[in-house]
Amino acid sequence: xxxxxxxxxxxxxxxxxxxxxxxxxxxxxxxxxxxxxxxxxxxxxxxxxxxxxxxxxxxxxxxxxxxxxxxxxxxxxxxxxxxxxxxxxxxxxxxxxxxxxxxxxxxxxxxxxxxxxxxxxxxxxxxxxxxxxxxxxxxxxxxxxxxxxxxxxxxxxxxxxxxxxxxxxxxxxxxxxxxxxxxxxxxxxxxxxxxxxxxxxxxxxxxxxxxxxxxxxxxxxxxxxxxxxxxxxxxxxxxxxxxxxxxxxxxxxxxxxxxxxxxxx
Numbered sequence: 001x002x003x004x005x006x007x008x009x010x011x012x013x014x015x016x017x018x019x020x021x022x023x024x025x026x027x028x029x030x031x032x033x034x035x036x037x038x039x040x041x042x043x044x045x046x047x048x049x050x051x052x053x054x055x056x057x058x059x060x061x062x063x064x065x066x067x068x069x070x071x072x073x074x075x076x077x078x079x080x081x082x083x084x085x086x087x088x089x090x091x092x093x094x095x096x097x098x099x100x101x102x103x104x105x106x107x108x109x110x111x112x113x114x115x116x117x118x119x120x121x122x123x124x125x126x127x128x129x130x131x132x133x134x135x136x137x138x139x140x141x142x143x144x145x146x147x148x149x150x151x152x153x154x155x156x157x158x159x160x161x162x163x164x165x166x167x168x169x170x171x172x173x174x175x176x177x178x179x180x181x182x183x184x185x186x187x188x189x190x191x192x193x194x195x196x197x198x199x200x201x202x203x204x205x206x207x208x209x210x211x212x213x214x215x216x217x218x219x220x221x222x223x224x225x226x227x228x229x230x231x232x233x234x235x236x237x238x239x240x241x242x243x244x245x246x247x248x249x250x251x252x253x254x255x256x257x258x259x260x261x262x263x264x265x
Contacts, residue, residue, distance in 0.1 A: 001028060001061045001062060001142070002028045002029070002030065002059060002060045002061050002062070003019065003024065003028065003029055003030070003060060003061070003062045003064060003146070004029075004030040004031070004032070004051075004056035004057070004059065004060035004062070004063050004064065005029070005030070005031045005032070005064045005066060006032045006053055006056055006057075006063060006064065006065050006066065006067065006075060006079075007032060007033070007034070007065065007066045007067030007068075007071070007075065008031040008032060008033050008038070008042055008066060009033075009066060009067075010121070011066050011092065011116070011118075011120060012031070012064070012066035013042065014120045014121045014150060015064065015066070015120065015146065015147070015150065016029065016031065016042070016046060016048065017046070018120070018123065018146075018147075018149035018150040019146065019149065020046065021149055022145075022148075022149040026046065026047045026048055029046075029048045029049075030048065030049050030050075030051050030055075030056045030059065030060055031043075031046075031048050031049070031050050031051075031056075032050065032051060032052060032053050032056050033050060053075060053078045053079050054078055054079060054081075054082050056079075057078075057079035057082045057083045057087070058082040058083075058084070060087065061087060061088065062087070062088045062089075062090065062142065062143075062146075063079070063083070063087060063088070063089045063090065064090050064092070064146065065089065065090065065091045065092065065093065065101075066092050066093075067093065068093065069093045069094055069095050069096050069262055072091070072093050072096050072100075072101075073104070076101060076104045076105065077104070079105075080104055080105050080106065083105055083106055083109060085106065085108065085109075086110070087109065087110075088110050088112070088135075088139050088142060088143065089101060089105060089109055089110065089111045089112070090111075090112045090114060090143050090146065091111065091112070091113055091114065092114045092115070092116055094115065094165050094169060094259060094262060095162075095165070095259050095260075095261075095262025095263040096113070096262075096263070097113065097158065097263055098111040098112070098113050098130070098131070098132030098133065098158060099132070099133075100263075101132070102132055102133060102134070108134050109134060110131075110132065110134045110135040110136070110139050111131075111132035111133075111134070111135065112129055112130065112131055112132065112135055112139070112140060112143040113129070113130045113132070113158055113161060114127055114128065114129050114130075114143065114147065115127070115128045115161055115164045115165050115168065115169045116128075116147060116150075116151070116169070117168055117169050117170075117171060117172055118172050119151060119172060120147075120150045120151060123149070123150050123151060124150075124151050125147065125150045125151030125152070126151055126152055126154075126168045126171075127147040127150075127151060127152070127153045127154070128153075128154050128155070128156045128160075128161065128164040128168065129143055129144055129147070129153060129154070129155055129156070130155070130156055130157060130158035130160075130161055131143075131158075132158075140155070161259075162256045162259040162260050162263070163256055165255065165256070165259040166252045166253070166254075166255035166256035166259060167252060170255050174248075174251070175204065179200050179201070179204060182196075182200045183196045183197050183200055186199065186200065207221075222236075
């Protein structure tokens with residue numbers, strides 16, 4: 001199967017590296033990039049052929065569209081006339097629906113929508129896939145196989161993709177924001193920045209592994225740290241007093257609404 005990655009930025013490059021690690025033959029990979037020097041760098045680094053968007057669409061069995069949402073309409077216009085029947089199209093652009101792509105590609109083109117996130121760069125991504133109107137079970141499995149080497153994959157109805165975008169697609173930024181604040185707190189409490197950063201980073205990693213691998217509800221994990229009258233419950237009381245939980249709910253609702261607005265054009 002020939003896979004073409006169209007608009008190979010950081011995300012596209014991470015997926016390219018993941019495909020190579022999983023054993024995909026370099027001769028069956030194509031990339032496109034807006035800038036010639038970017039295309040040359042990809043060829044030099046990975047040995048893949050860099051071609052035009054139209055050439056990629058004509059040659060590949062699977063097209064992975066990794067351009068920004070605002071650039072998607074232009075890209076689809078460039079390739080719609082040369083996409084062969086049965087070519088699987090996978091989009092990772094936030095807010096771009098399968099219906100949007102199906103309406104602009106040849107009739108019956110199978111389209112899969114995917115929301116992934118930046119931990120794809122370290123093989124710890126969370127990717128949610130949704131099939132369009134013309135996707136078979138085998139084709140959906142092929143789309144999932146693209147993302148399996150760089151993290152975990154779940155299937156969701158497309159109606160839930162805006163929520164996935166808010167929760168998981170944007171999710172790493174929330175954690176970075178929280179860690180930034182906790183490092184500042186460590187400095188306020190008298191710790192050197194480097195020590196505070198190391199303490200919080202490892203604490204976050206350990207907590208994430210416990211959540212992922214322990215099988216326990218986060219409430220139980222939190223309660224295990226929260227002794228009566230202790231430091232943890234005192235801190236959590238302050239978080240509740242300042243409305244942190246409510247702020248998170250409002251923030252994710254706002255992100256979901258923004259995803260819907262992007263989908264609406």
